Amino acid sequence: MPSKIEFQVIESESTFLHPRKGFSPTVEKFEVRIDPLTGRTGHFSHFGAIKPQRLSLESYATPEIKGFCPFCIENRERVTPRFVESVIPEGRLSRGEALLIPNLFPYDIHSGVMVMTDRHVVSLKELNEQRLGDAFSLGMEFLKRIRSIGPSLPYHLMTWNYMPPSGGGLVHPHQQYFATNHPGNQFVDELRASETFFRTHGLNYWAELIEVEQKIDKRYIGQIGSSRWLSSFVSLGIFGEIVCVFPDVFSINDFTDDHIRDLVSGLLRVFEYYSATDIYSFNASLFFGPEDQKCFSCHFRIAARTFLNMRDYAPDLNFFQALLSEPVSVIMPEELCKIVKVHF
């Protein structure tokens, strides 16, 4: 039976007279792919032209670059906010090194920041199982609490900018956890398309995607417990994107300690791959759909980020993402899968 999921690729090429090849005709290939769920397109071009840039983590700790950090231990008590009593009676929550505080610049009614570590500069290798486990489990506890006090906010998210190339305003590792009615265009497009897929085929797109990807075996990275790891057919990140699907989790209520353990375990392997390829920065998100549905599985997404160069710190996003809402990747998902799989 043909799959309900269609992977469409539009391959094309451009010919020009190359100055470094005596102005002889040269053909450069590129691809446009159509996301099988949302129908959104993504470009794949510029292969090999962009390399991840090394960050000098030591310099981030020097006083002239570090400046004032509200998340550092000596400042926290004094300068970070506390939750109101009706939300978190304790004011702030902690577990191991993880500390949950309200966001001084909230994204929604209930908006928390997870300071993940005591230390200001923490490398990927130092984001170990304990630190990740404590941050995620405390974050999930917070999301479950705000779900029970604010059931009118149906969507729950974790978002994470790590290190300056990702847009992170503070080097000190931190994540955001919030509930909202307005989770962003990507989330809403995926949710609506998942509902349509369910109505049309009577199937959960995400479970179907895993099955199809596993069969094709070009972008399927592996399974850890109940989590399934893939490289996305259309990547949101310039160096591709890795997605982890929890097919049996639909809302925050379903997410257990076992899921956290599987997520952390997979993430440590992704970090291993990042460290091996000089990637120092990323954006990540974890999406939870509304209750009482079986069409939109929870999924985690991570995309590596870099400066284009260390001379003028050009960011790796440009008019494509900013104005055309079009992702561009310089690595093919099938290639990314091969490289990451070694660590799984």
Ligand SMILES: [Zn+2]
């Ligand atoms: Zn700090």
